[in-house]
Amino acid sequence: MLEFPKLPFDFDVLDSGAFPLIRRHAQQYFKGRTVILGDAAHTINPLAGQGVNLGFKDVQCLVDLLVHSSDLPMATLLKRYQMLRKPHNLLMQTAMDVFYKGSKSxxxxxxxxxxxxxxxxxxxxxxxxxxxxxxxxx
Structure with a gap:
C-alpha cells in the first residue's frame, strides 16, 4: 500500500468534483495558489488502474516539491510540478488510448x-x- 509522509504544514481541501472517464487533459495544472491533480487534471480510459497511478504520482511529486523545495516561491514550485508531471501524464494517456483502440480493432x-x-x-x-x-x- 502506498503511503505518503506526514506533512509539516496544514492544508484544507476546499472543494471536489466528478468527471466522466474519458480522455481529458488540463492546459494548466495550477492557477495562482490553486492546484489540480489526479483526475481533476487528466482523465484517462480506465485501463489497468493507470488513472489512479497517475494521480498517486501527481501527489507524490507535489509533496516532494513542497517538502524539499519549500524555499522556492510558490509560483515557481507549482510551475515545476506542472513541468514534471504533464509529459508523463500525456505519455500514459496516449499509450492507453493506443492500447485500447488497438485491442478493440x-x-x-x-x-x-x-x-x-x-x-x-x-x-x-x-x-x-x-x-x-x-x-x-x-
Whole structure:
C-alpha cells in the first residue's frame, strides 16, 4: 500500500468534483495558489488502474516539491510540478488510448500487428520489467 509522509504544514481541501472517464487533459495544472491533480487534471480510459497511478504520482511529486523545495516561491514550485508531471501524464494517456483502440480493432492488419507487439512485449525481458515498473509507479 502506498503511503505518503506526514506533512509539516496544514492544508484544507476546499472543494471536489466528478468527471466522466474519458480522455481529458488540463492546459494548466495550477492557477495562482490553486492546484489540480489526479483526475481533476487528466482523465484517462480506465485501463489497468493507470488513472489512479497517475494521480498517486501527481501527489507524490507535489509533496516532494513542497517538502524539499519549500524555499522556492510558490509560483515557481507549482510551475515545476506542472513541468514534471504533464509529459508523463500525456505519455500514459496516449499509450492507453493506443492500447485500447488497438485491442478493440477487428482489422486484419491491426490484429496481426497487435499479436506481434504482444508477443514481443512478453519476451522482451528487461524492457518488459521497466515498462511494468513505470506503469505501476515504481
Amino acid at each position: 477487428n482489422l486484419g492488419v491491426v490484429r496481426a500487428l497487435r499479436k506481434m507487439v504482444l508477443f514481443g512485449a512478453q519476451h522482451s525481458g528487461q524492457l518488459k520489467n521497466k515498462v511494468m515498473k513505470y506503469a505501476m509507479g515504481l
